[in-house]
Amino acid sequence: MIITFATQKGGAGKTTLAIAFANYLALQKKEIHVFDFDFQKSFYNKWMEDEDLNLPKLYEVQISEDNQAPFSDFETLMKMKSDEAVYLFDLAGTLDMKYTDILQYSDFIIIPFEYSDISTKSTLVFINFLGLLESEAGKIFIRSRYEKNFEYPNKPMMDEEISRFGKLISQPVLKRNILQKINTRSLKGHQRLAVKDVFSEVVEHIEKASKEK
Numbered sequence: 415m416i417i418t419f420a421t422q423k424g425g426a427g428k429t430t431l432a433i434a435f436a437n438y439l440a441l442q443k444k445e446i447h448v449f450d451f452d453f454q455k456s457f458y459n460k461w462m463e464d465e466d467l468n469l470p471k472l473y474e475v476q477i478s479e480d481n482q483a484p485f486s487d488f489e490t491l492m493k494m495k496s497d498e499a500v501y502l503f504d505l506a507g508t509l510d511m512k513y514t515d516i517l518q519y520s521d522f523i524i525i526p527f528e529y530s531d532i533s534t535k536s537t538l539v540f541i542n543f544l545g546l547l548e549s550e551a552g553k554i555f556i557r558s559r560y561e562k563n564f565e566y567p568n569k570p571m572m573d574e575e576i577s578r579f580g581k582l583i584s585q586p587v588l589k590r591n592i593l594q595k596i597n598t599r600s601l602k603g604h605q606r607l608a609v610k611d612v613f614s615e616v617v618e619h620i621e622k623a624s625k626e627k
């Protein structure tokens with residue numbers, strides 16, 4: 415199965431949530447293969463740095479060479495889709511044509527978003543982009559870096575709009591300093607607590623949607 419973390423906005427929480435989700439699944443004994451296709455290589459660099467922690471690797475992380483299109487090889491892509499293992503992609507916050515294949519053929523695209531004016535706009539642009547690509551991926555939206563006691567004026571409009579395109583996860587990922595310290599080898603107590611309700615809802619949705627396909 416291919417699960418991709420993407421949205422057309424830097425700083426939305428893609429890499430943080432991709433790391434947390436990869437760890438979460440790996441710690442449940444799922445086989446995970448990570449592909450970092452962001453030219454900034456944040457996921458990959460973190461994973462390399464974390465060698466120093468002397469903890470066992472939960473998964474391998476690969477990068478795309480020389481800014482090449484991730485897949486010239488369609489067969490590989492189809493194999494990943496039908497495999498039991500999870501192939502997890504972390505993309506950059508740009509609408510690059512080199513991402514076309516992966517966005518089109520992902521089984522699920524996980525889209526972290528915030529309710530600020532700028533994030534709202536880029537999330538809607540990204541949804542349109544997926545529409546133009548005729549991506550058949552299931553879209554899963556996660557409220558990211560969410561502040562519980564804040565009133566977001568864009569929330570009612572965004573929630574309604576988003577729900578027309580995909581699954582809006584009911585629990586948010588709150589803004590938490592502990593999530594800034596995430597590593598690729600573990601998911602510590604408070605970090606796990608910060609994402610576990612969200613991710614169990616995501617997994618439940620993925621299982622249900624995959625059965626209906």
Ligand SMILES: Nc1ncnc2c1ncn2[C@@H]1O[C@H](COP(=O)(O)OP(=O)(O)O)[C@@H](O)[C@H]1O
Pocket residue numbers: 423424425426427428429430431456507558559560587588589590591593594595
């Ligand atoms: N839930 C959160 N709470 C606090 N900080 C967060 C949270 N999610 C992400 N961040 C921080 O926000 C910044 C951008 O997150 P990142 O995951 O790199 O976004 P992206 O990959 O979309 O560019 C990072 O400094 C990260 O530590």
Ligand SMILES: [Mg+2]
Pocket residue numbers: 428429430452456505506
């Ligand atoms: Mg990133």
